[in-house]
Amino acid sequence: MNKRKYDDHDLGAEALDQPRKLPAIGTLNSSRPLAASRTALNEPTTTVSTSAGAVSKPPSRPPSRLTRRDPPRPGTATTRSRSTRATSAPPKPSGPPTRPPISRIPSGSGILRQQNGPTSIESLQVASAQRLACDMDAERAKVAKLSADDRALSRQLASAKELDLDKRRALVDAVDELERIRIKHQREIVDLEVEAGKRAREAREREEELKVAKEDLETARETIASLKSTVAQQSGVQVTLNAQIAALQVENRELRAQLDDLSSTVSKGALEYADAQRKIEQLEKEAREAEMVRRKLHNMVQELKGNIRVFCRVRPVLPHDFVPPAVAGLRRPGSPADDQERAAVADLTFPDKEDHREIVVSSTSLNAMGQERKEAYNFTFDRVFEPEATQSDVYEEISLLAQSCVDGYNVCIFAYGQTGSGKSFTMEGGSTEATVGMIPRAVGDVFRAADALRSKGWEYKMDGQFLEIYNETINDLLGKGEFDKKKHEIKHEKQGSTITTRVTDVNVLPLSTPREVASLLRLANSRRTVAATLMNERSSRSHSVFTLRVSGYNAHTGTRCEGCLNLVDLAGSERLNASGAAGDKDRLRETQNINRSLSALGDVIAALGEKSVEKASEKHVPYRNSKLTYLLQNSLSGNSKTLMILNLSPLAAHLGESLTSLRFATKVNNTTIGTARKQVRGPS
Structure with a gap:
């Protein structure tokens, strides 16, 4: 529709831009003679020769016949000539004028009577010419009028075309406006229909809501009616309750008086309790501070002395430790009077109740004469833990x-003792928070200490490895699958003034949280070599060494420090006859290697003591006699702080091994190896 509209508009514009061309007046051939009238065509003419030229003389007629003009017929040449011929004068004849021949007019024609004499003929010719000239003038006047009328009509036609074009444009605009109004009207109709649908839905919803409201009203009316009946019933009850309330108010006043008395008493007691609590907290704080000062001073003294510190811990008696009364033993003073316990528990006493540094082992035996002989052995260490001591007490x-x-600093903590004395429990601990061992607690403290130093510009990186030494062979407990056939070697590398120990081809894992250490412990325990002996049903047959390397860097000062924490759980020291390993080839070899490595450890400590006393730098220390001593070379020398935890069994059956362990620990405690040195490097 729009396309048709625009086409009509374009056609109208083109029609307006190109108006119709009318034939110009005077453009026809002016040399064409005027057409003769019907009378002239039907009648013969006479040619008269004058001075102006040859003139055709029509036949003589009455004047009225000569001057009358018949109306031209439609389609004739005269009509066409009038509509198209211009008003220009007829062309003048060219050439010299010639006298036209005088034709003879036949007699009896009735048209013109020939008169006698030449004057009459000339006068007729003049009259005929005058009449012809008058006719020509009249015709020219009509032609001029027609031309004027034609020009007026052309102007009217042009104005009519312009008006028609304006009307067409107005019509096109009106059609467009009508189309826009129609589209707008349709959109309004659609919107009204949508609105009507929405109103209808709202009306239905209102009707439904009204219906629900009416139902709720009916329900409310029923509820009100039931409540009115209930109120009427409760009105009687209210009277009774008012009487009871009055009685209770009297009783309440009495109770309030009693409560006020009690409150004053309680407030006084609370104040007294708060004062006592503050005093207790202050005393406890002072005691803790005094204890911390004592410990720090003690550590400073031990560090200046350069001794290897030794702690002694006696494990408690376990249910499976009881033995029949037939097994001879010594009774611990103050123990319950039970035959089985008297036979199982050794006589161990702890006379130093303040510093907890002494342990006394008493034994009774028969000499060759059958007489009873009593012996008492007194040992002093840096700290002695009784069987009631917890893991927290030891780690403190x-x-x-x-x-x-x-x-x-390089720090080494290792547990020493016979099989079944509680070394693994002391180092690794149990599954509960209270029984966590030294390894997880020490690692947790290292992480906490590193986090506390972050505010001072220190950033620490920690790596861990877990090894075992079994039959003088190093195994990687964090390796993949079973133990591989790789040969691990111990390398001591000197970097400046510090010496670092490295084991080849072992997995060193980066650690970011203490929880990762717990998972490493579980993995290592599942792979560690254990076996059952007469001393312990799950005896560790190897030395386990957990190493935590700590590297710190201070961005403010550019200082670097490197520390190493070695936590060692040694295999149990035991005699072949007591362990029952003599009859088993594998157990025999394991026991021999364990005892040999522990003996090498004693030799190294003895050599270090002799070297320190004699001040002899050339004194040889046999580190290479065992993989254990060679691995712990930097932890046993003067570059580290070393702590040995001696674990003892409280059973009388293990008294011989306990005495041996106590003597070995005393020798270690009396050894001086020099002062520990801090491994710190300046700005790089």
Whole structure:
């Protein structure tokens, strides 16, 4: 529709731009003679020769016949000539004028009577010419009028065309406006229909809501009616309750008076309790501070002395430790009077109740004469833990070593003792929070100490490895699958003034949280070599060494420090006859290697003591006699802080092994190896 509209508009514009062309007046051939009238065509003419030229003389007629003009017929030449011929004068004849021949007019024609004499003929010719000239003038006047009329009509036609074009444009605009109005009207109709549908839905919803409201009203009316009946019933009950309330108010006043008395008493007691609590907290704080000062001073003294510190821990009696009364033993003073316990428990006493540094072992035996002989052995260590001591009590004494590791010291903590004395429990602990061992606690303290130093510009990186030494062979407990056939070698590398120990081809894992250490412990325990002996049904047959390397860098000062924490769980020392390993080839070999490595450890400690006493730098220390001593070379020398935890069994059956362990620990405690040095490097 729009396309048709625009086409009509274009056609109208083109028609307006190109108006119709009318034939110009005077453009026809002016040399064409005027057409003769019907009378002239039907009648013969006479040619008269004058001075102006030859003139055709029509036949003589009455004047009225000569001057009358018949109306031209449609389609004749005269009509066409009038509509198209211009008003220009007829062309003048060219050439010299010639006298036209005088034709003879036949007699009796009735048209013109020939008169006698030449004057009459000339006068007729003049009259005929005058009449012809008058006719020509009249015709020219008509032609001029027609031309004027034609021009007026052309102007009217042009104005009519312009008006028609304006009307067409107005019509096109009106059609467009009508189309826009129609589209708008259709959109309004659609919107009204949508609105009407929406109104209808709202009306239906209102009707439904009204219906629900009416139902709710009916329900409310029923509820009101039931409530009115209930109120009427409760009105009687209210009277009774008012009487009871009055009685209760009297009783309440009495109770309030009693409560006020009690409140005053309680407030006085609370004040007294708060004062006592503050005093207790202050005393406890002072005691803790005094204890911490004592420990720090003690550690400073031990560090200046350069001794290897030794702790002694006696494990408690376990249910499976009881033996029949036939097994001879010594009774611990103050123990319950039970035959089985008297036979199982050795006589161990702890006379030093303040510093907890002494342990006394008493034994009774028969000499060759059958007489009873009593012997008492007194041992003194840096700290002695009784069977009632918890894991937290033990770690409290060694917690400062974690800070030393972060500060750049090499720290070594190892557990020594016979099989079944509680070494693994002391180092690794149990599954509960209260029974967590030294390894997880020390690692947790190292992480906490490193986090506390972040505010001072220190950033630490920690790596861990877990090895075992079994039959003088190093195994990687964090390796993939079973133990591979790789040969691990111990390398001591000197970097400046520090010496670092590295084991080839072992997995060193980066650690970011203490929880990762717990998972490493579980993995290592599942792979560690254990076996059943007469001393312990799950005896560790190897030495396990957990190493935590700590590298710190201070961005403010550019200082670097490197510390190493070695946590060692030694295999149990035992005699072949007591362990029952003599009859088993594998157990025999394991026991021999364990005892040999522990003997090498004693030789190294003895050599270090002799070297320190004699001040002889050339004194040889046999580190290479065992993989254990060679691995712990930097932890046993003067570059580290070393702590040995001696674990003892409280059973009388293990008294011989306990005495041997106590003597070995005393020798270690009396050894002086020099002062520990901090491994710190300046700005790189």
